Amino acid sequence: AQSVAQPEDQVNVAEGNPLTVKCTYSVSGNPYLFWYVQYPNRGLQFLLKYITGDNLVKGSYGFEAEFNKSQTSFHLKKPSALVSDSALYFCAVRDIRGYSTLTFGKGTMLLVSP
Amino acid sequence: DSGVTQTPKHLITATGQRVTLRCSPRSGDLSVYWYQQSLDQGLQFLIQYYNGEERAKGNILERFSAQQFPDLHSELNLSSLELGDSALYFCASSPYSGSTDTQYFGPGTRLTVL
Numbered sequence: 001a002q003s004v005a006q007p008e009d010q011v012n013v014a015e016g017n018p019l020t021v022k023c024t025y026s027v028s029g030n031p032y033l034f035w036y037v038q039y040p041n042r043g044l045q046f047l048l049k050y051i052t053g054d055n056l057v058k059g060s061y062g063f064e065a066e067f068n069k070s071q072t073s074f075h076l077k078k079p080s081a082l083v084s085d086s087a088l089y090f091c092a093v094r095d096i097r098g099y100s101t102l103t104f105g106k107g108t109m110l111l112v113s114p
Numbered sequence: 115d116s117g118v119t120q121t122p123k124h125l126i127t128a129t130g131q132r133v134t135l136r137c138s139p140r141s142g143d144l145s146v147y148w149y150q151q152s153l154d155q156g157l158q159f160l161i162q163y164y165n166g167e168e169r170a171k172g173n174i175l176e177r178f179s180a181q182q183f184p185d186l187h188s189e190l191n192l193s194s195l196e197l198g199d200s201a202l203y204f205c206a207s208s209p210y211s212g213s214t215d216t217q218y219f220g221p222g223t224r225l226t227v228l
Contacts, residue, residue, distance in 0.1 A: 032213055036219070042220040043221045043222050044157075044204070044206075045116070046216050046217075046218060046219075049216060095213075099211075099218050102217060104157040104159075105158070105171070107156065
């Protein structure tokens with residue numbers, strides 16, 4: 001069975017500082033990995049995904065994520081946080097083998113203070 | 115705006131009742147996915163339809179059912195509603211049914227069961 005862990009319920013960072021939202025995964029084969037963001041009273045918005053190739057994936061709004069196979073991690077990063085980045089962030093995984101659905105982590109609330 | 119539309123935005127009903135949630139996918143997308151988001155369970159995959167046929171099933175209760183119509187819109191039917199069914203219900207769509215497909219989410223329907 002596939003699973004995703006987001007070990008932090010909340011991450012606090014000051015505006016202008018770098019941010020990291022952590023994600024680790026477990027799949028039988030190789031993973032496809034996704035990050036989504038949810039603003040209050042809104043649906044999930046796609047940020048980026050890792051399918052294959054370069055381990056550093058660049059996405060929307062200046063976000064990027066690094067795939068680390070040995071650590072089974074896919075942490076989301078941004079060099080300089082904005083107050084408007086405050087939202088709920090979800091990591092999701094899909095097994096490359098066969099057909100599987102997308103499994104989401106429980107989400108990490110990011111709070112960026114002015 | 116993802117291009118996925120959901121109606122209604124809010125729904126308030128009583129226990130034991132039946133409701134229908136509607137989803138229109140992005141233009142050209144053949145797959146529709148339904149998710150339930152609640153505070154205690156997080157984001158749970160319910161069911162997927164691809165080009166009118168059921169493709170994958172997740173943690174969907176027997177009281178719930180869905181279908182996808184020839185014009186590709188989808189409906190999620192929830193019956194014999196219980197207090198615990200109160201949640202946000204999201205629909206997502208993707209071009210095909212491949213594992214690399216990005217799912218694009220609608221704004222959700224907030225269901226309150228009193």
